[in-house]
Amino acid sequence: MNTTPTLMMTTFIILIMTTTKMMLKHNYNLKDTKNSLTTAFMISLIPLSTLLNNENEIMMSSPTIINTTTMNINMTIMLDYPSLTFIPIALFVTWSIVEFSMWYMSTDPHLNKFIKHLMTFLIAMIIIITANNMLQLFVGWEGVGIMSFLLIGWWYSRSDANAAALQAIIYNRIGDIGLIMTTAWMIGSASMNMQEMFVQHETINMIPIIGLIAAAMGKSAQFGLHPWLPAAMEGPTPVSALLHSSTMVVAGVFLLIRLHPMMQNNKTALTACLIIGSLTTMFAAASAMTQHDIKKIIALSTTSQLGLMMTMIGLNQPMLAFLHMSTHSFFKALLFLCSGSFIHNLDNEQDIRKMGGLSKTMPATTSTMTIANFTLMGMPFLSGFYSKDTIIETLINSHINSWALSMTLIATMLSAMYSMRIIYWTLTDFPRSKQKTHQETKMPIKPIMRLTIGSILVGTMTKLSTLQTTTIITMPKTIKMGALLITMMGIMVSADLMFMHPHQPPQKPKKINLFFNQLAFFNTMHRTMPMNTLKMGQQISTELIDLWTLENWGPKGLTNSITPLIHITTQQKNQIKNYLTVFTMTTLLATLLTVT
Template sequence: MAAMLHTMMMAMALMLLAPLTLARLTTQVNITKTMKLATTISLLPMLMFLGSGTQSITTNLQWQTTNFVFHISFMFDTYTMLFLPIALLITTTIMQFTQWYMASDPHLNQFTKYLLLFLMAMAVLTSANNMLQLFIGWEGVGIMSFLLIGWWHGRTNANTSALQAVMYNRLGDIGLILALAWFATNYNTWEIQLLFAQQQTPTLPLLGLILAAAGKSAQFGLHPWLPAAMEGPTPVSALLHSSTMVVAGVFLLVRLHPLLATSPTALGLCLCLGAITTTFAAVCAMLQNDIKKIIAFSTSSQLGLMMLTIGMNQPELAFLHITTHAFFKAMLFLCSGSIIHNLNNEQDIRKMGGMKKTMPITTSCLTLGSLGLAATPFLAGFYTKDTIIETMCTSPTNAWALLTTAVATALTAAYSTRLIFYTHIDVPRSCSTTLPNETSPHQTRPILSLAMGSIMFGLLITTALLPNKPQTITMPLQLKLLAIAATAIGAVCTLDMMQTTNLTPKPPKHYTAITQLAFFNTIMHRQVPTNNMKTAQTFAMQLNDLLWYQAVGPMMLKTTSSLTTSKMSSPHVGMIKTHLMMFTTLTTTVLVWTKLWHP
C-alpha cells in the first residue's frame, strides 16, 4: 500500500507538468480540458493519502559540493496533498472563465500560459522539501505576478502596480535570502527535515522568514501593493488572491512552523502583526468604492487572520482557512469580473445597483461569497474562521488580539453587506448602454462550480478530509456565539448606515483618511521620497558644492592669488613724489651713462 501510494504521488507530480507541456502545443480549449484531467487525476492520490496518512519524500537527484549536500526532492504531506487539488480546481475554473472574459484579447493563449506558469511555480513551492526549491517557486510566483499584473502594459497604472508589487516583494525577499544564508552558514543544510531536527533556532533567521511572509502576504507595512495589483485582469486577481502568490507567505510559515514554535518572540510578532493587519485592512475596505479593491482588502484582512492563527501556534488551522478562503475569494473575483465586464468596465459600486434581475446567477453567487467571507453558519468560511476565534478565546493569548479580531469580524460583515447592497439590491445607478446578461456558459459555470465548493468544502474538510480530527473544546455559550454575534452586529449596523448615508450632506472628517488608507501611500510613496530627494540635494549639491568644490577650486585660487599679488605689490605702495623722484633719478642715470660711453 505504501509503495502504491508512493507511485501515485509521483504520478501526480508528473501530471502537474503535463498542462505546462501541452500548453506549448495546444489551443485554449485543449488547455482547459487538460487542466480538468489533471484535477481529476490529482484527487486519487489525495484520497489515498487521507486513507493512510502516510507522508512521502521523493528524492530525484543529488548534487554534492565540498561541504554542502543538496537534494532535489519533493515532500507530499497533508499540506501538499490537500492544497494541490484545490489549486488545480480553482485554476481550471479561472481558465474557463478567461475564455469569456478575455475573448477579445489577441494574446489570450499567451495569457493562459502565464496562468499555468503561475500555478506551476506555486506547485513547486508547496511540494519542495528543501529551501532552494522553495525559493525557486517563491521567486517564480513573484515574477509571474509582475507579468500578469502588468498584462495591459499600455496603461500607466498597470505598469506602476506591477513594479510596486515587485518592489514590496523584493523587500520581503531580503529576509528570506538572509535566512537561507544563515541556515547554510550555521546548519550547513537547506533540507527542511534536517532544519526541523535542530534543537532550537535563534530569533534572527526567524525574523527573516516573517519579513518574507509579510512581503508576500501583504501584511501591515508591506501591504500597499495588494490593492494596487487590481489594475491587472480579473482572472489574475482571482488566481493571485485565492491559491497563489499571497498565500505563499502564510504557507511558508505553516511549512516551517516547527522552527517558529521554539521562539516565543517570533510567535508573538506573528500574533501582533496579524491582528494589526486584519483590523487595518477591514477598516480600509469599509469605505472603498472600487469593487475589486474591496475584495482585495478583504484578502489582506483574511491573510492577517491566518498570520494571527500562526502566532497562536495553530498552523493546521491557518492552513485550513487558506483552503476554504480560496473557494469563495476566487468566486468573489469572478463575480466582480462578470459585473465589470457587463457594465463596460465600470468598477465603482456607487454606479451599480439593481443587477439582481439582469444577472441573477452572478449576484446570487456574489451574495453567497460575501456571506461565506463573513463566516455565516454552515458555509465554508464558518468552519475555519469561527474555529480560529473560538481557539483564540480558549488560548492564553492577550485580550488585545481577541478584541481586534472581533472588531475585524464585525467590519468584515459590514463591508460585505455594503457590497451586496450597492451592487444588486439598491436601485439601478448605471448609465451603461448595454443590458447585462448571462448567456455564455464560460461565464456562469466556473462561478457555479466555485459556489458548490464554497458551500460544501467546509463541511467536507471537517468531517471527511482531515486525517486527524480536531478536538472538541468545551466553552461557555457566550464565547461560542462571539463570532456570530460580531458578524450580526456588523451587518445590522451597516444596513442602518445605508439608510442614513444618502441623507448626510457631506462625509465626516475621518472619511478621507480611511479612503486614502490612512495616508499610508501618500506618506511612503510621496513625502518620504520627496524629503529624501531634498535632503540629498542639500547635502550632495548645495553643501558639497559650497564646502568642497568652491573651497578647493575658486576660493583657494582667489586666496592664493590675493596673497601672491599683495606680496609682490607691497614695495610699490607709496606717495607720488617718491615715484617721480625715482623716475627722475633713473632717467638722469641713463642719460649720464649714455653720454659717458657714447660721447
C-alpha cells in the first residue's frame, strides 16, 4: 500500500493546525511553530525518497464540490515529481526563516501575527504546487498575492512600505488578468482539470498561452512588470527571504513548468519566453551592478535568476528550470538571511558603501555569505553550479538565435561581478560606517548554517540521486568550461573595478548609470504617468470645459447669437438708461416750456 498520500496529508494537517492554533491562542509559544515545521519537513522527505526509487504520480480527489452542466469541480491534490520535490524545499526554507524571524523581529510587538502571516504564505504556495485544476491553483495564486501585500507593507507607518505593497499587488493584478483569461478559456473550450487539458494540447490556440505567459511575467517579475520586486525590499528581511526563495516569485515559473505540455509545441510561445527570459536576466544583472542597497542587489539577482529559468522554459527544458528553481531557493534564502544579520548588527544600515570590515566582527556570517555568493556565481561543486552550468551548456548546444545566448552569458559575467561587489564592500577592508557594530549572536547562526549546508549539498545530492542519467559528453572542452570561464572573467573584471575605485562616498547617481539605476525609468514612470493623467483631466475639466466650452456655447455664446437677431427685428438698441435719460429730459423740457 502506498503511504505517500497519507504522509502528505499529515504534512498539510500539521501546517493548517499550527496556523489555526496561532490564530486562536494569544499567548502561543512560537517554538511550537518551529517544531511543527521541522516535523512537517521530516515527514515530507519520506514520499520524496519513494519517488526517487519509482517515479510514480498520485492523485487524490475529494467528492464533487460544485456540479455544473459541463463539468464537476473537485478538490484534487496532485503528487508528482515537481510537487513532491518542492514541498520539502519550501518547508525547509520556511523552517529556517521562521527561526531567523524569532531573532530578527524579536522587538516587534506583533511577532506572533508576523509568523502567522509567514505560515499562511507557505500554505498558499503549497496549494499552488499541489493543485490539479485551475480553480484550486487560482486560490493559492491569489493567496500568495495577498500575503505578499500584507507582509511587504508590514511596517505600514512608512509611506515607502505602503507604496511598495501597492506596487506589488497592482503589478500582480496585471499578470492575474492573464491567468483569469486562460482559466475562462479552458472552462469554455477544454476543461479546468490539467490532465484533461493536456490531452488536447495540440488544439490549444494562442489566447490561453498568452494569458499564462502574462501571469508568469507578473508573478515572476519579468521585464516590463519587473519594478515591484526591488521595491518589495521595503518589507522586513525574513519576508524578502521567503518571497524570493520558495514562495511568490517562483510561482510564475512553476505555473509554466506545470502547464508546459500546453505550450511545448507552440514555437511562438517558446520564442516569446526565450526573449523575455534572456532580456530579463541581462537587464536585472546590469541593474544590480548600479545599486548600493544590499537587499536591492540581491532582489535584482533573483529577477536575473528567474529570467534564466524563463529562458529554459523557452528552450523546452522545464525540468532544468525546475532544477535551478530548487537549488536557487537555498542560496537565495541564505543570501537574504546573511544580509539581514549584517543589517541588524549595523543598526539597520543597508548601503554597502557604509559597511566594510565585517569579516572581523562577524566571522560565521561572513563565511556563509561568501559561500552563498559563490553558489550564486555557479562555482563548481556548490549547488548553483549543477543547475546554472547545465543551463548554459544546454543554451550553447541548442539551435537558437545567438542573441539569447549572448544575453545569458553577459548576465552570468555580471552576476559574478555583483556577487564579488557584495563580498568586497561588506566583508573586506576597513569599516566605513559610523554605526556601532554589534557582535554576532548564536541565535541566527543555526538557520543560516542549515541553509549553508543545503546550498552546498543539494546539487551533489541531485547528482547522486537515481533520477540522474549521465550522458556522454560530446561537446568541446571550451563549451564545457564556457560558464566557468565567463564567471572567472567576471570576478577578474570586478576585482579590477574595485581597485580602480576603492572608496565610493554616497553620491547622486551619474547620468551614465541612470538607465539601469532607475530600472529603465519604470520607477519615474509610476510618478509621471499618473501625474500627466491627472493634469490632463484637470485641464479638460477646467480649461477646456469651463473656460472655452461654457464661455463659447453658454451665456456669452447665447448673447452673441441673439443680439444680431434683435438688431434686425427692432430699431431699439436696448440702451434703457439712454432712453430713460432722453424721456426724463424731454418731459422736464416740455413742463418748463408749458409753465413759461
